[in-house]
Amino acid sequence: MAALSVSRHCEAKSANTVITRHSLSRPFGKAISFAESDCFGSLNPILAITTALPKPISEPRTRTNFNKNWKFFLGDESGAKSNAYLDSKWRLLTLPHDWSIEGKFDEKNPAKPEGGGLPTGIGWYRKEFTAPPNYQNRLITIEFDGVYKNSEVWINGKYLGKRPYGYSSFSYEISKFLKTGKNIIAVKVDNSAQPDSRWYSGSGIYRNVWLTSTAKVAVSNWGTFVTADYVKANSFHPNVHHQLPFDIAVVKIKTNLINKTGKIQSAIVVQNIYDPKGKLVKKDAFTIKKLGAVEDLTNEFYDINNPMLWSIENPFQYKLVTQILQNGKVIDSYETKFGVRSFDFDAEKGFSLNGKSMKILGVCLHHDLGALGAAVNVRAMERQLEIMKAMGVNAIRTSHNPPAPEFLDLCDKMGFLVMDEAFDMWAKKKTKNDYHLNYPEWHKRDLEDMIKRDRNHPSIILWSIGNEIREQFDSTGIAITKELVGIVKNLDKTRPVISALTETKAEKNFIYQANALDIYGLNYNHKLYKDFPKNYPGVKFLATETTSALETRGFYDTADSIRRWPKDGKTKFTEGNKEWSASAYDNVSAYWGSTHEETWKEAKKYDHVSGLFVWTGFDYLGEPLPYPWPARSSYFGIVDLAGFPKDTYYMYQSEWTSKPVLHILPHWNWEAGKSVDVWAYYNNADEVELYLNGNSLGKKSKQNDDLHVLWDVNFEPGTLKAVSRKNGKEVLVREVKTAGAPAKIELIADRKNIKADGKDLSFVTVRILDAAGNVVPNADNLVNFKVEGNGFIAGVDNGFQASLEPFKANYRKAFHGLCLAILQSTEKSGTIKLTAIAVGLTTNSIIIKTGK
Numbered sequence: 095m096a097a098l099s100v101s102r103h104c105e106a107k108s109a110n111t112v113i114t115r116h117s118l119s120r121p122f123g124k125a126i127s128f129a130e131s132d133c134f135g136s137l138n139p140i141l142a143i144t145t146a147l148p149k150p151i152s153e154p155r156t157r158t159n160f161n162k163n164w165k166f167f168l169g170d171e172s173g174a175k176s177n178a179y180l181d182s183k184w185r186l187l188t189l190p191h192d193w194s195i196e197g198k199f200d201e202k203n204p205a206k207p208e209g210g211g212l213p214t215g216i217g218w219y220r221k222e223f224t225a226p227p228n229y230q231n232r233l234i235t236i237e238f239d240g241v242y243k244n245s246e247v248w249i250n251g252k253y254l255g256k257r258p259y260g261y262s263s264f265s266y267e268i269s270k271f272l273k274t275g276k277n278i279i280a281v282k283v284d285n286s287a288q289p290d291s292r293w294y295s296g297s298g299i300y301r302n303v304w305l306t307s308t309a310k311v312a313v314s315n316w317g318t319f320v321t322a323d324y325v326k327a328n329s330f331h332p333n334v335h336h337q338l339p340f341d342i343a344v345v346k347i348k349t350n351l352i353n354k355t356g357k358i359q360s361a362i363v364v365q366n367i368y369d370p371k372g373k374l375v376k377k378d379a380f381t382i383k384k385l386g387a388v389e390d391l392t393n394e395f396y397d398i399n400n401p402m403l404w405s406i407e408n409p410f411q412y413k414l415v416t417q418i419l420q421n422g423k424v425i426d427s428y429e430t431k432f433g434v435r436s437f438d439f440d441a442e443k444g445f446s447l448n449g450k451s452m453k454i455l456g457v458c459l460h461h462d463l464g465a466l467g468a469a470v471n472v473r474a475m476e477r478q479l480e481i482m483k484a485m486g487v488n489a490i491r492t493s494h495n496p497p498a499p500e501f502l503d504l505c506d507k508m509g510f511l512v513m514d515e516a517f518d519m520w521a522k523k524k525t526k527n528d529y530h531l532n533y534p535e536w537h538k539r540d541l542e543d544m545i546k547r548d549r550n551h552p553s554i555i556l557w558s559i560g561n562e563i564r565e566q567f568d569s570t571g572i573a574i575t576k577e578l579v580g581i582v583k584n585l586d587k588t589r590p591v592i593s594a595l596t597e598t599k600a601e602k603n604f605i606y607q608a609n610a611l612d613i614y615g616l617n618y619n620h621k622l623y624k625d626f627p628k629n630y631p632g633v634k635f636l637a638t639e640t641t642s643a644l645e646t647r648g649f650y651d652t653a654d655s656i657r658r659w660p661k662d663g664k665t666k667f668t669e670g671n672k673e674w675s676a677s678a679y680d681n682v683s684a685y686w687g688s689t690h691e692e693t694w695k696e697a698k699k700y701d702h703v704s705g706l707f708v709w710t711g712f713d714y715l716g717e718p719l720p721y722p723w724p725a726r727s728s729y730f731g732i733v734d735l736a737g738f739p740k741d742t743y744y745m746y747q748s749e750w751t752s753k754p755v756l757h758i759l760p761h762w763n764w765e766a767g768k769s770v771d772v773w774a775y776y777n778n779a780d781e782v783e784l785y786l787n788g789n790s791l792g793k794k795s796k797q798n799d800d801l802h803v804l805w806d807v808n809f810e811p812g813t814l815k816a817v818s819r820k821n822g823k824e825v826l827v828r829e830v831k832t833a834g835a836p837a838k839i840e841l842i843a844d845r846k847n848i849k850a851d852g853k854d855l856s857f858v859t860v861r862i863l864d865a866a867g868n869v870v871p872n873a874d875n876l877v878n879f880k881v882e883g884n885g886f887i888a889g890v891d892n893g894f895q896a897s898l899e900p901f902k903a904n905y906r907k908a909f910h911g912l913c914l915a916i917l918q919s920t921e922k923s924g925t926i927k928l929t930a931i932a933v934g935l936t937t938n939s940i941i942i943k944t945g946k
């Protein structure tokens with residue numbers, strides 16, 4: 095390796111300077127640029143690669159969670175911006191907070207059923223706090239991860255600014271407005287102009303808030319950009335002039351420094367890279383003799399040899415620590431996680447990650463967390479992702495807006511690819527008061543901020559500049575597309591830019607005509623996949639949104655025919671059924687979409703289809719197609735709003751994972767003699783044999799492109815049993831039994847030990863069982879909850895899309911035998927005891943432990 099490593103030589107410009115630039119083994123790399131910096135060739139012991147981080151830290155950067163002790167008022171109180179305002183009657187709460195989810199469903203709510211049918215309006219938040227230590231000599235910044243929407247912020251009565259887009263993260267520097275003792279921050283949130291969204295947005299400071307304190311010379315917020323290309327042995331990289339006989343990572347770091355002292359400064363910048371095991375693998379240092387108000391530095395490493403790659407299976411992350419030193423002390427330390435990986439979209443072969451071909455098996459997700467509304471909770475997001483992972487999903491599209499930062503952290507950590515999406519509309523509206531009103535003034539800032547905030551996440555492989563944008567249908571689309579792609583490329587050239595399109599004729603699609611996108615993203619139209627290469631030779635292709643099938647968990651309507659609800663563009667609602675439900679046999683879809691099987695069969699056939707994002711992984715609040723009120727949440731999910739999988743989940747699991755799957759549907763409670771379609775999803779087996787009360791109903795095997803097998807069975811009560819076999823050997827057995835009357839309650843917690851941090855959650859599934867322990871498939875008993883100890887109910891749900899029961903309650907009706915109680919810890923360690931009571935059923939309790 096030594097033979098291939100060349101140390102960079104730097105000229106000493108000042109004999110007095112002791113700063114060293116070293117540790118750069120750079121196999122024939124390009125020059126490194128340091129704005130206003132010098133580097134020198136002698137080794138300084140304090141920066142030797144084997145040493146720990148330079149010490150001491152004089153007064154480190156702090157980033158404190160700023161969620162507690164906010165006062166909230168629902169309504170407009172213009173006087174509340176002033177410190178003199180008395181808020182003693184306001185409600186005290188902890189952020190993140192979504193006031194809409196606390197409200198009552200009402201068809202007349204201005205957000206309409208499409209927006210979830212919950213209240214919106216104007217709300218105010220105020221928080222009294224003490225300025226951080228030594229604030230006069232520090233840079234104090236308040237960071238909002240997201241406020242929906244039109245936030246305006248005041249500190250001690252001084253206006254800091256506004257941010258219309260509810261999905262952008264933003265910050266204000268508040269140092270100069272702080273005073274010793276009491277300070278007050280006031281935030282007005284205005285979500286009153288409705289309708290403003292095609293789905294449920296939530297209202298309020300629904301993401302985390304942080305208070306950051308740094309020295310006046312510091313790395314700026316989102317101030318690093320690390321790209322880390324994985325270069326396979328004996329392959330070519332544009333910046334490395336020779337092919338190497340081993341794998342390397344080419345790491346490029348851009349750092350933005352700020353100096354708010356008002357004077358030119360000098361500083362030493364140290365950049366250390368730690369591998370995923372925490373071992374220091376690279377170290378670099380250089381001086382900046384004349385640090386102005388803002389400085390951009392670029393630094394490159396060409397020799398992280400045999401790097402540990404970020405992948406879906408092993409999402410390893412490296413860590414860059416950037417330190418600024420003055421007078422021998424570290425005055426700032428800023429961490430950036432990144433991953434080493436390569437990926438490629440190919441017009442013929444599709445997608446590959448780290449040189450390995452694979453299909454993007456994605457789902458679209460909106461940001462709401464069901465019964466918790468839009469209020470960010472890391473555990474709730476993690477649970478969603480765990481459920482998706484177990485189904486075989488490897489990619490998420492954050493439809494149709496930038497997500498919470500923690501969501502991307504989870505995707506990095508758990509191994510999901512991400513298509514990060516900026517907008518659902520540009521200058522042309524989709525709903526009356528949506529973002530089109532802010533687009534002209536804000537789109538550049540919002541798009542730039544999304545890229546700057548998110549570009550270090552290894553999970554992100556695609557930037558989407560918009561979903562089904564109206565401008566694709568007229569010539570204004572050309573200029574806007576070019577502009578937006580330019581904004582993205584200016585900040586990140588390492589990821590392709592895409593837009594989710596619906597106009598399928600190239601000559602009529604003006605976003606496509608702009609000729610600026612890297613990949614053709616098509617929504618729906620699965621029948622066009624086949625001939626895409628013929629119609630668009632050499633164009634890379636991704637199915638950015640698919641399917642839009644409609645299902646209600648546990649509801650089965652005859653599987654004989656496929657229904658399109660609504661049937662065409664002229665029909666808004668379908669006749670449907672009086673249960674406000676859609677069959678879980680995967681035989682209902684919107685007319686523009688397809689059943690799950692229809693699209694997946696096409697997508698899996700062709701290598702040129704890089705992947706797909708199914709609409710949607712989970713049901714979400716709002717957009718309750720195909721039903722009118724009281725339907726208020728979507729039917730599109732593969733998993734319902736409470737997190738209970740619908741049957742199709744197992745079709746994907748049988749196709750998208752290698753773990754053995756056998757799943758039969760429907761339940762086994764029917765009228766005697768009824769002819770019932772029994773389906774089985776399976777894999778890793780040659781056949782499935784079905785038995786009713788011990789009698790074989792025959793063996794079935796999937797033929798051609800079948801994704802399930804089926805039997806037409808005359809119902810008789812008892813036990814339906816399926817056995818999958820490979821080479822005659824049993825693989826799996828599944829049984830479903832005719833249930834008797836509801837008799838008892840079963841409580842199953844996803845986790846029985848949670849953190850006593852005031853945030854952690856235990857999701858408790860409530861199952862209504864008969865005396866023999868079978869789930870009663872149509873049980874709808876009202877379950878009342880009692881909570882004792884160190885926790886509370888954060889929300890309840892049952893997954894029924896037309897339920898108007900509140901989410902914040904201590905009761906819930908079961909729906910098809912199930913409901914859910916979400917328990918949240920307090921900060922006190924101990925236990926949470928949940929008791930579930932229903933008339934006529936045996937009561938049950940469960941105990942969750944909470945600890946530090």
Ligand code: GAL
Nearest residue numbers: 561562617639642684709717
């Ligand atoms: C798509 C749209 C999604 C959702 C979906 C429902 O056209 O991009 O946001 O509305 O339809 O089928």
